[in-house]
Amino acid sequence: MTSRRRRITALITAAFALAGAIVLAVMFAAAPVKDFAAVATLVGGVIGAFGLAAGVFSFLATYRRAPEDPAVLLARAVEREWRTESAVRGLERPEPLRVRWASTRRPVTAAPGDAAGDVTAIADAWRALPAPQLVVIGEPGAGKTSAAVLLVRRILATRTEGDPVPVLLNVTDWDPATKHLDAWLAERLHGLYRWLPREEAAGLVERERVIPVLDGLDEMTGPVRTAAAAALTEAVGSDRPFVVTCRSREYEELIGATGMPLARAAVVELTPVDPADVAAYLGAGRVGGDAHWAGVRERLAAEPAGPLATALRTPLMAFLAREEYGRSNADPGELLALGAAGDIEEALLAGYVPAVYRERGPVRPGAKRLPVYAAEDAERWLGFLARHAENGRVAWWRLPSTVEAARSFGGDVLTMIGFGRVAVAPKPWRWRPRFLFGALLRIATPAGLVVGVLGCFMFGRSWLAIPLGLVAAWTFVGSLYLSLSTGGFDEADGAVERHRRDRHAMIGIGAVLGFWTVVLFGNRGPETVVDWIVVPFIWAAPLLGPLVFTASGQLIVTAFVLSRSGLLPISLMRFLDDAHRRGVLRQVGAEYQFRHARLADHLGGTRDDDA
Structure with a gap:
């Protein structure tokens, strides 16, 4: 679906939702309480049906598109x-x-x-x-x-x-x-x-x-x-x-x-990089580069088998040296004071994060301001990710299940609701009529019959509640399916875009649950002991449902919990995207990976107490 079609679908859905909210508000103010539930269910069913139809027409355009190889x-x-x-x-x-x-x-x-x-x-x-x-x-x-x-x-x-x-x-x-x-x-x-x-x-x-x-x-x-x-x-x-x-x-x-x-x-x-090639690389493309690196170049020429040449014989170390000491206010002579190749390599690994997280200059007018992170914070967060990465990979949707976030705060409660062990990977939801019709037949119909029969006893044994219950269940399942489908992925998606789409699906699930909670239980307050136990969970569903059963919701909880201990930033995806822009991480598909295994090992060894 194109961006324009998504916007049109969103506007149509928002218009129906706003119309429904206005109608329900007027009804609640004017109609007797005993009549409100039945009429509200009918209105909600009609509104949901229109919303479902709008989504179907929008998706049929995509469904008819000729598939590419x-x-x-x-x-x-x-x-x-x-x-x-x-x-x-x-x-x-x-x-x-x-x-x-x-x-x-x-x-x-x-x-x-x-x-x-x-x-x-x-x-x-x-x-x-x-x-x-x-x-x-x-x-x-x-x-x-x-x-x-x-x-x-x-x-x-x-x-x-x-x-x-x-x-x-x-x-x-x-x-x-x-x-x-x-x-x-x-x-x-x-x-x-x-x-x-x-x-x-x-x-x-x-x-x-x-x-x-x-x-x-x-x-x-x-x-x-x-x-x-x-x-x-x-x-x-x-x-x-x-x-x-x-x-x-x-x-x-x-x-x-x-x-x-x-x-x-x-x-x-x-083969190991020739010292002459390293010397040419360090100063290339820089004004005054030859003079800036003069001491290092002389040492490489004089001692082609010495500690400095041995340390810089790999592209990784040559890159780190140029990245950390290429600035005019940096002194490459610090490398000459180190006597062993291993010491030079460790110094370069230790200085990489502070070098890439130095202060950025002002952005051009109208450009989006890039985030600023303190080097010590970035190093601590990257170290935590390195220790909990799966084979050096950081998959944001699996993070809640790979870190013991529950140890920091509310562990038993969060584990009970399932965020720590039910990592729901974002799925490429597609428009599949057979799947939707199967869900309507196998899930919505039995649920609607149950709701309708219960409604018969709750609203004066009116058998009109059974067809209203069916309509409510059908539109609920259909609108929930469409809220997930609007987050479908395409081949252009990276980690940030995929997280954004999954977050949109999370918001859609919350909106659907919230709308139907108001429609079905808007005028029902706790009257019995059972009501006092059940009703709070019903009203909490629009919030807890997306947080528990979507990857983005689980990530929000995980980042919030771990940010209290300083182990991760509260806006984790923004930090990961920024680390990729700085070159610390690379991106493959929707996953991030550390630039090099040696860098990940070094960061993973630079640890604070995770507790």
């Missing part, structure tokens, strides 16, 4: 997100750090090659292989993930109709003992790109229209890594394309333990 939509979504990530990582700069690769000399392949080249052309090397299967290895921080990003973007840039779509995934989620590679791929595609139905994701994998680019094989534990290598070799065979990244030592240990190479994959290794 899911592979085209997937390629568009993958290209969009990794174009953004390339800019965040600095891969689009005119003066990027030059990283090279070469066929590895380690005993990890049956047929060692002799190819070499620049990492920006690694996709061309992959295409030239007899079998399009490639393993990229390197030291921690060598740029393996960045190489995979460049490869994905290059494949997409030259992709023609019918070609498979490369998708970069973190392989640590895969349990090869319980799930086949294809089943896991389909599950992850559906999980990351929620607009892609599970059956269509499975179809893309089954027809080999997806190229799995699996990052982080080294992050698996030893036995799982061994099982994953065997399962991957069995699944891809001799010619199915794939790409895997892994740290050099872990991959050599893996192949040494099994004695079997990974399918027919060629293995290339990212």
Whole structure:
């Protein structure tokens, strides 16, 4: 549904709701109390029916639209997100750090090659292989993930109709003992790109229209890594394309333990960055850069195997050094005072968050003001997220179930209402008539009959209550379904947009529950002991329902609880989006991930007491 259609639907729904509220207010003031409930139910049913009809007409326009090839939509979504990530990582700069690769000399392949080249052309090397299967290895921080990003973007840039779509995934989620590679791929595609139905994701994998680019094989534990290598070799065979990244030592240990190479994959290794390339990169694109970095450049030239050159031989550390000491008021000479490579690396990791969370300048007139966070607060919040991230991933809709928020405040109560263990992932609600009609038949009809029969006894045994109860139940279920459907996702959605749509669904659920609570119980106060127990829960439903049974509602409660202890900001999504803009996090689908495993490990080790 286009934005214009959404606005029209919202205006129509709001108009009916306002009209209903005015009619009910006039009726309540003018009609006798005994007649109000029956008439209000009838009016509410008519208003709900009109609202349901408006939503149906709006959705039929979308439903009749010709479906696009899911592979085209997937390629568009993958290209969009990794174009953004390339800019965040600095891969689009005119003066990027030059990283090279070469066929590895380690005993990890049956047929060692002799190819070499620049990492920006690694996709061309992959295409030239007899079998399009490639393993990229390197030291921690060598740029393996960045190489995979460049490869994905290059494949997409030259992709023609019918070609498979490369998708970069973190392989640590895969349990090869319980799930086949294809089943896991389909599950992850559906999980990351929620607009892609599970059956269509499975179809893309089954027809080999997806190229799995699996990052982080080294992050698996030893036995799982061994099982994953065997399962991957069995699944891809001799010619199915794939790409895997892994740290050099872990991959050599893996192949040494099994004695079997990974399918027919060629293995290339990212080489340490040359000190001369590091020196050129540090001062490139800066006015007076050569003079600013003069001491560091001299040390790199004089001691190409010294502690400083050893520490800066990976793209990660070279990037951190440039980010932290590139400002004119920073002194790169502080790095020269550190005597060991490990000390230099730890200093760069420790200084990264304070460097990227320094004060921002004024925004241009009319632009949205960016949030400002103190570096110590940001480091504490990021550390908490790093410790509770699932394999380095921060999925906002699973956060209430992955952190023990209940320990901080009201734990027993919050756990009883279910927010801590009932993490409802936002679903790609679509217009499905069969689903709606089934819900009306199996849920609304029995509920309406029960309400109608009870109404017969509550309002003077009037059998008119039975059809009114049916109408009320049908319109309630229909309007609730439409309130969820208006939050449907599309291939352009990222984490923030997905949260916004789920929040709209949460508000829709609250509005529907509130409207029908007023219609059905607006004139009923507590009269008996049972009423005093039941009525408060009925009136609390419009508030507690969205907070308990939607992912956004659970996140609101979680962030509020943890913000009281300083463990998270109360506006968590705004902070995550800002961290992504600053380059601390990267975004894949609707999930956030830490820029690098070493950064996540460092932040996770910088901890305050979670209690």
